[in-house]
Amino acid sequence: MEQIIRTYGKVLLEGVVAAWLLLLILSQIRDGDGNRGIFQIVGAQIGSESTDYRAYTDFDVYETDASKAPPVIRYLGENQIQVGECCLSDYIEAESCSGTKLPIKIVEVFDQSGAEVACEEEMRVVFAEAGIYTIKVQAIDERNKRTVRLIRIPVNE
Numbered sequence: 001m002e003q004i005i006r007t008y009g010k011v012l013l014e015g016v017v018a019a020w021l022l023l024l025i026l027s028q029i030r031d032g033d034g035n036r037g038i039f040q041i042v043g044a045q046i047g048s049e050s051t052d053y054r055a056y057t058d059f060d061v062y063e064t065d066a067s068k069a070p071p072v073i074r075y076l077g078e079n080q081i082q083v084g085e086c087c088l089s090d091y092i093e094a095e096s097c098s099g100t101k102l103p104i105k106i107v108e109v110f111d112q113s114g115a116e117v118a119c120e121e122e123m124r125v126v127f128a129e130a131g132i133y134t135i136k137v138q139a140i141d142e143r144n145k146r147t148v149r150l151i152r153i154p155v156n157e
Helices: 002-028 038-045 057-066
Strands: 072-075 084-087 092-095 104-110 124-127 131-140 146-156
Touching: 002 038, 072 146, 092 104, 092 131
Parallel strands: none
Antiparallel strands: 072 092, 084 124, 104 131, 131 146
16 A cells, blocks of 8 residues: 555655646746737737628628517497397408508407307308407518407497
8 A cells, every 4th residue: 555655646746846847937928019818919919800791792681670569450339239140350450560451360269258159261260159359469560470360349239
């Protein structure tokens, strides 16, 4: 055991001393710009790059399109909806920021108790009884901006 400690102890002690001397030498070096240590000196010599995204025309187009408003969905509530079959596209419209009319999609229709009401492909819904119905409507414009809105519609007898 004593022989192992003598043999490997010297190697371990020499390794620790060499590492300490190397660290001391590398951390005490200074260059003409005032950088101290080998890592700061090398880091100061490596140039940093920055990209000016304004030079790309695609970025300007993206920024312009991203700043435009999403579609607006409106409920045209002048005409009262009566109990029975109704075409919701007569009462709801969507418009893009440029003023173009957009097609709407009825996602879900719920009655006042929260039960889902069936909606056909032509946006025809049968309102079985009077009350406040909640309609989830979606519109997507030509730039793929999407608006989803919940509209509460009163249905009278």
